[in-house]
Amino acid sequence: MDKIKQVAIVGGVHGNEFSGIYLVKQFQAEPERCRRSSFTTETVWANPAAYAANKRYLHSDLNRQFKNVDLANPELTDYEQSRAKVLNAQLGPKGAARTDLLIDLHNTTSNMGACLILTQAGPFYNKMAAYVKMNMPDAIISRDEDHFAAEEHALMCTLGRYGVLVEVGPQPQSVLRQDVLDLMQTMVQHILDFVELYNQDNLPALPKKTEAFRYLHSIKLPMNAAGERIGMVHKNVQDRDYQPINPGDPIFTLFDGTEVLYKGEHVVYPTFINEAAYYDNNLAMSLNEKVIIELE
Template sequence: MKKIEHVSVVGGTHGNEFSGIYLLKKWQKSSQLIAREGLNVNTLFANPNGFKENKRYIDCDLNRQFALKDLANETLANYEQSRAKVINAQLGPKGNAKSDFIIDLHNTTSNMGPTLILLKSDDFNKKMGAYVLSKMPEAIIVFEDHVDMHEHYFLASIAEQGVIVEIGPQPQSVIRQDVLDWMETMTHAILDFIALYNKDEVPSLPKCYEAYRYVESLKLPEDDDGERIGMVHKNVQDNDFKPLKSGDAIFTLFDGTEVTYQGDYEAYPHFINEAAYYDNNLAMSLGEKIVIKLDNDKSVDRF
């Protein structure tokens, strides 16, 4: 992999996710806080109008507008669609980007703690996950590598390498110190790792670690007319990354009927009851627990 030189730290992709926005303001005033030797680190406020209006978005979700076909489609011209094209021109273009690495900062209303979402599972990303865990043992690592980077529609996919920092629980349009501190710590750990990787100075890392891989998303119960008829079961609520086995209650209908999970694998729900996903009636994402193995001379025997 080529050396990473240009890093973009993006906040405010969603206008009511405040931790990244206020960290961005802090770092723009004191850029030395995110400066690293050998790196050109810049910041970008992705959705300023969403922030001004105190909304996730004005017209549509900005973090779903970065598919190559959509970026090339000039008829897609509402606020976020147009903003995506501007951002792509500034950080990209996707497929030949000026930015080598993008860190996109997000909050979730779900009880996910400090979660790092990796869009690729190459050696670099696997080691990054291990390094972040060495600095933040409470962190959760999730791989969303089910499609090629160029097929992702997230903002972070503009660059050849990109990650999503997803921290919660935090209500929309609120700032929590614990959540903001987690986000700041994780961002610094990512920047430190990049600088060390460039110099081939990454310290010894464990030979393997536990992580999660995204499998699917589940919708809330609906009737034939698409009307919502149930909610996330109380035993699942707030239990992000706790195992869910076939037969476990997962939803409660408004008439009191319990709906059980019927999957053929042990699932690990996350983004449980995320408020922002109600516009699509999504209840949660499901992942599988995986073991990431590192193959390098600096790995050590610990798990």
Template sequence: MQTIKQVAVVGGTHGNEFSGIYLIRNYQHKPEWLQRQSFHAWTLFANPEAYAANRRYLDADLNRQFRREDLDNPELSNYEQSRAKVIDAVLGPKGNPKVDLVIDLHNTTSNMGPVLILTQAGDFYNQLAGYVKMKMPEAVISCDEDHLPAEEHKLLCTTGRYGVIVEVGPQPQSVLRQDVLEQMHDMTQHILDFVDLYNRKQLPQLPAEVEAYRYLHSIKLPVNEQGERLGMVHSNVQDQDFKPIKPGDPIFKLFDGHQLVYEGDSEVYPSFINEAAYYDNNLAMSLNEKITLVVPPVAGN
């Protein structure tokens, strides 16, 4: 087992998601909340210029700039693309990183609660999911394209040997909520505790299985030929993240009074419902399948 020696906790990848920014500030003032016996942890403010402008990003979404081929492309040189190259030099380089685990802190305007997003598959991730779910039963475990090799992922957290996202909502953009900030802190603390126990081979007995949701695809709001929106997310779906949608269930209410129904052939589970940040692409929600993660037994138990 290869121990984890360096952990980076990243906030402000999106400049208007305030919980992660203020949480890493808290950790800087109270480093005892961050450190553990078996590793060194530190913080990184990913996109300070976007925060100063009170925007998600200046030129491009920073959390979509971390494919290896994009990092290696000098022609990709706008602010966020250049910032990604700097971050890769600090945390990575991706593929041979200095940092063993990246914890990237995010907010969503959607009613998702505290979500641990796993970007890769493997025993470490499944054990982490089991530990977080055991300590924080209200947490949701999400797998985001974990079939892809890390070098093809665009996400910042994939610069490390391991990488996860802590995603908590609902929280409006450029706003702080006490409950959301505290949930983000709690989940981050559980992750840090897990890593320390993992390193010292002192993990408790974990559940044999964990319920999780795996991303399938996203669906867009209905638009006309000119790209103008024809309707909105149906009230039956709004705020019902990770609740089942069955074939034939209404998912959009058109402005002319008609409804559009889900036309898939199996039950799905929506997330990022009506996420404000995705309106520039007319994305209405992500659809997921429910899966079971098998948690490997802890050595010695």
């Protein structure tokens, strides 16, 4: 049976997402909290320079630097691009990593609750999703773009042989909230417990079907020809992450009062609604479809 021998818990990929940073600091102060008998746990603070500057990043988004082609490109040398290569050497190398499972901790300003984001498919991920959802019923399981091979993903968690993101919100940038930190810690503990039971071939009976969401595409805020914003997320959508949007529902309100309706043909489920970090790209939200994870 496949065994997980080395786990890495990474916080602070984005310097203004504080829950992961402070959870890693807590684990470093009390390592027994993330220790289990069947594997070794390493804790990593990914981007301390961005934290010191109180920014998401200094030059480029660190969590978009981990495609194989970019890690191998010597011309990519800004701070985060260089930092990605250091982390790849420390935790990877990607494709032949010494890290069996990388747990990457993130906050969102959106009202998403506690989300386990899977970037790959397979029995290990499916069992983890079922275990976490069984023990944390309010958790959201996201399959993101799990149809892409790991080498095509730019996310840091794909450095590991397995990798997941724990995304928790709502939390403003550069702020700590106890409820959000508690949710993050609870989900991480469930993941660590799952790995321990998985390694020991002692998992409990898991649900055969687990509800999840798969990313479809993102949509932008309303813009004019000059690239200026002319509207905002509709009040009926705001803070309703993972709640259905039906064809014909309003999704934006223009500043002149006009409502913009969703023109898709199928029900979708929005997330990262009005995420502050995505305003530089004018992204309004990501749209998802509901899927079912089935265990064999």
